[in-house]
Amino acid sequence: MIRLFFKQHLLWLVFLVMLQTVINLILYVDKGFQGVSFFYINLVWLVLIAMFLLWRYLIEVRTMRGYAVEGESYAEAVKLDYEERLTRNKVELQEQRLLLLERQDELLAWVHEMKSPMTAMQLLVERMEDMEVKERFETEWLRLYLLLDQQLHATRLLTIEQDNRIERVALKAVLVEEIKELRSWCFEKQIAIELEDVELEVLTDRKWLAFIVRQMFSNAVKYSHIGGEVQLSTVSNNGQLALLIQDNGVGIKQEDLPRVFRKSYTGTIGRETSAATGMGLYLAKQAADSLRLKIVIESTESIGTTVKILFPKDNMYNETLLT
Numbered sequence: 281m282i283r284l285f286f287k288q289h290l291l292w293l294v295f296l297v298m299l300q301t302v303i304n305l306i307l308y309v310d311k312g313f314q315g316v317s318f319f320y321i322n323l324v325w326l327v328l329i330a331m332f333l334l335w336r337y338l339i340e341v342r343t344m345r346g347y348a349v350e351g352e353s354y355a356e357a358v359k360l361d362y363e364e365r366l367t368r369n370k371v372e373l374q375e376q377r378l379l380l381l382e383r384q385d386e387l388l389a390w391v392h393e394m395k396s397p398m399t400a401m402q403l404l405v406e407r408m409e410d411m412e413v414k415e416r417f418e419t420e421w422l423r424l425y426l427l428l429d430q431q432l433h434a435t436r437l438l439t440i441e442q443d444n445r446i447e448r449v450a451l452k453a454v455l456v457e458e459i460k461e462l463r464s465w466c467f468e469k470q471i472a473i474e475l476e477d478v479e480l481e482v483l484t485d486r487k488w489l490a491f492i493v494r495q496m497f498s499n500a501v502k503y504s505h506i507g508g509e510v511q512l513s514t515v516s517n518n519g520q521l522a523l524l525i526q527d528n529g530v531g532i533k534q535e536d537l538p539r540v541f542r543k544s545y546t547g548t549i550g551r552e553t554s555a556a557t558g559m560g561l562y563l564a565k566q567a568a569d570s571l572r573l574k575i576v577i578e579s580t581e582s583i584g585t586t587v588k589i590l591f592p593k594d595n596m597y598n599e600t601l602l603t
Contacts, residue, residue, distance in 0.1 A: 532579035
């Protein structure tokens with residue numbers, strides 16, 4: 281241990297010896313110090329050096345004990361230890377990745393298995409003659425479907441870089457498809473849907489854009505009052521297209537707005553109604569970031585909410601395609 285310590289501080293010792301030599305030379309040359317004993321000065325100096333080295337040793341000995349390797353310097357021992365730790369971390373990381381992939385495959389398999397009973401339930405609902413009961417079952421089936429869809433995309437989000445295809449997408453077709461998916465819910469709440477200026481094409485991934493729109497549109501329906509209205513439109517500002525999803529529902533409190541994209545954050549309204557999971561906006565934001573889309577939410581409590589999905593500008597299209 282002591283040898284390792286001196287190896288580590290070899291340069292310090294050389295410097296101190298040189299400093300001592302210079303001081304002795306000055307004392308020898310300068311006539312003003314002739315009355316002072318060389319032995320006394322050197323003894324004091326050496327005592328101070330020894331005390332300093334002892335202090336440093338006591339401070340560093342605990343750290344150095346783990347690197348006490350015979351025949352190696354402290355720096356070499358630290359380097360070897362670092363390389364060993366790095367190798368172990370790489371192995372552990374690879375094992376974690378394999379476990380994550382296995383878990384992902386299990387979740388995907390579970391979601392796909394759930395599709396069979398969901399399809400059977402849908403067929404049974406379609407055969408119901410009592411329209412009131414039928415509409416109620418359709419609404420509950422839709423909520424279950426949205427939760428499964430959310431879980432499916434949460435799993436796929438881990439590998440979104442390998443699960444997207446950037447292409448020109450007809451925006452209206454995506455919106456109409458999502459409206460059809462939620463039509464039973466809209467009928468139950470008597471919500472009017474208005475489309476305006478959506479005959480446009482955007483450069484993005486169709487499947488993930490549909491998922492983002494689904495989360496925003498379902499929230500608009502969920503938090504709208506009975507007989508309310510949801511408007512879907514587009515605006516363009518300096519070459520940047522934005523899709524607007526507006527509702528006149530319960531709105532979001534101002535203190536909740538900065539945190540709506542946090543994972544599992546339900547907000548004041550969500551806690552009061554027990555209708556929120558806190559995952560929809562979080563997943564939508566993660567998917568949007570991966571596609572270089574930007575989501576902005578503006579809301580006033582008891583007045584309504586406006587969600588803006590901003591697409592990349594025209595001069596960013598090539599960059600989006602290449603990454």
